[in-house]
Structure formats: structure tokens, C-alpha cells
Amino acid sequence: MTNCNYWIALAFNALLIWSCASETKSTTELEPSQIIGKWEVQQATRSGRPTGTLDNLYFEFSADGTMETNLPTAEGQSEYQLNGNTLQQRGAAKIDYTIESLTESVMILKTELQNLEFRFSMVKAAQEAY
Secondary structure: OHHHHHHHHHHHHHHHHHHHHHHHHHOOOOOHHHOOEEEEEEEEEEOOEEOOOOOOOEEEEOOOOEEEEOOHHHOEEEEEEEEOOEEEEEOOOOEEEEEEEEOOOEEEEEEEEOOEEEEEEEEEOOOOOO
């Protein structure tokens, strides 16, 4: 019976090591250049429910570390910093957003405002021709 326990413990440890190694590999460090541009909200949820009050919401990120948004609690221009998958807005309003997903054309942000969870599904706006 102790031989069986040995093999079970060995298998459990192998699975534990494998799962930790897999988790480390899936963590991706985001680069500020990946968020540069204007992002327009396609869907916003408040506490898991769709909200239409943020239909025209946008975030615009510049390479110089400044951003602009029309989010009612943080409207206007401010500075931002990207640390891992945390986007920190700093200015009159200090808001931390979690980047849940980011591709070249889609970004999903999550934040908490006034004890409510918000989630913004956004698409990157086409660059304007000058």
C-alpha cells in the first residue's frame, strides 16, 4: 500500500510542477506600444450587465505617456503607465484598469469605480488620414 501512495504523491507533484510551469509561460508582458491609438467601446458592462450609458466611450493613448478619455469619472487628458497587464491612469482621477485581453484590434479592460465592476470591450479605431 505504501508503494501505491508513493506513486500517487509522485504523480501529484509532477502535475503541480507542470501546472506552475504552464502558468508562467502563459504570462505575457505587454508593451506600451501595443495600446497606442484610439480605442472605442463596443460594449460596456456594469456589475456584469450591459449598460448603454457608456456607448460613446473612448480611450486614446499616446506614445508620450498621455491619454485622453471621455469616461465621466475621469474625463479629459491625464498620464498613464503600463505595468504588466495593469494600466494605471494618473491625473485628477487615479484609476487602475486590468487588461484582460489585447490583440492588434481588440482590447478588454476591467476596472472598479464607485464599488461597481466595469468591463469595456473595445476596438481600435481606424487611423485618421491627414
